[in-house]
Amino acid sequence: MAHQIKNRQTDIDAIVAESQQSNNEGLSLKQKVGYSFLAAAGLTGLVWFGVKAIKNKVEDKAHSKSFDDGSPETIAKQIKMAFENDGYWGTDVTKIRQALIDLKSKEQLDKVFKAYKKEYHRNMYEDMSDELQASEYNEMLQIIAAKPDKVGQAPSTNLYKAWAKRLKAAFDKTYSFIPGTDEPAIRAVFNEIPTQTDFIKVGAAYMSEYGQNLITALKSELEYWEYPEYMKIITSKRK
Numbered sequence: 001m002a003h004q005i006k007n008r009q010t011d012i013d014a015i016v017a018e019s020q021q022s023n024n025e026g027l028s029l030k031q032k033v034g035y036s037f038l039a040a041a042g043l044t045g046l047v048w049f050g051v052k053a054i055k056n057k058v059e060d061k062a063h064s065k066s067f068d069d070g071s072p073e074t075i076a077k078q079i080k081m082a083f084e085n086d087g088y089w090g091t092d093v094t095k096i097r098q099a100l101i102d103l104k105s106k107e108q109l110d111k112v113f114k115a116y117k118k119e120y121h122r123n124m125y126e127d128m129s130d131e132l133q134a135s136e137y138n139e140m141l142q143i144i145a146a147k148p149d150k151v152g153q154a155p156s157t158n159l160y161k162a163w164a165k166r167l168k169a170a171f172d173k174t175y176s177f178i179p180g181t182d183e184p185a186i187r188a189v190f191n192e193i194p195t196q197t198d199f200i201k202v203g204a205a206y207m208s209e210y211g212q213n214l215i216t217a218l219k220s221e222l223e224y225w226e227y228p229e230y231m232k233i234i235t236s237k238r239k
Contacts, residue, residue, distance in 0.1 A: 072108070075099050076116035079124065083131045091131040094184055100143045101188065105151045109144060139169040139185055160198070160205040163189050167202070168210060171221050181221040190233040199234045 082095035103109050116124040129137055146162035148155050155162075170185035193199050203214040210217075219227055 072111035072115040073119065075103070075112045076119055076124070079112070079116065079128075080120060083127055093132065093136050093182075096128070096132075096140065097143070097185065097188055100140055101192070103147065105149060105153070106144070106147045107150045109147065133174065135169045135172040135174070135182065136185075138172075139166050139182070142166045142169065158205065160201045161209060163193060163202045164206040164209050164214070167206065167214070167217075171217060183222070183226070186218075186221075186230060187233070190230060193234065193237070195237050196234060196239045199237075 078099050079096055082092040082099070085092045100109070103112065113124050116122070128140060132140065142162045142165045145157045146155050146159055166189050167186060170182040170189070173180045173182035173185070189202075190199075193202060206212065206214040206217070218230065222230060
């Protein structure tokens with residue numbers, strides 16, 4: 001009898017030991033799963049913070065370059081600031097125009113486009129299209145089109161036609177629904193035309209493109225006292 005009790009106790013002890021071992025293994029597996037999850041979450045967090053740190057570093061580098069005069073980052077910042085116009089209504093078209101005029105080639109413009117994209121995560125041309133009136137946007141496109149592909153190369157389009165199209169865009173300016181004239185745009189073109197002979201060729205391109213005499217168009221767009229002032233810009237140039 002005592003022997004049977006002893007054997008039964010031994011069996012119970014074995015069952016208890018087996019149960020404890022099973023529980024311990026279960027807890028160990030649970031812990032492993034938990035630790036694996038935490039490790040994966042930690043790795044994901046490290047990757048996220050790493051990507052963010054790299055992105056911030058790139059943006060900081062681009063931002064620091066924006067203080068260098070003449071750099072693509074500087075010009076991109078100037079264009080962005082012209083869009084924002086110091087918080088006032090509208091867009092500073094004059095600054096955008098001048099920024100594009102100052103660029104010497106499409107290659108330089110492409111660098112500005114990329115700097116703008118990197119700094120503001122936006123497409124510069126799309127922003128320009130949104131910010132400008134159709135006539136203003138057409139003017140900017142002609143400024144761009146007249147640039148050579150690289151500095152020192154010949155322009156990739158007919159300069160006289162580009163100037164003629166810019167003048168037409170200036171004549172097509174509207175203020176809300178009221179027809180007007182973009183006089184600063186006219187002045188910008190006149191300042192760029194190097195000689196009186198070149199002005200005559202612009203007139204020929206205008207006639208070819210629009211079937212209208214350029215002088216007649218100028219007189220109809222400018223006030224009678226403004227016309228002599230603008231023509232003086234041309235007549236003061238060499239022939």
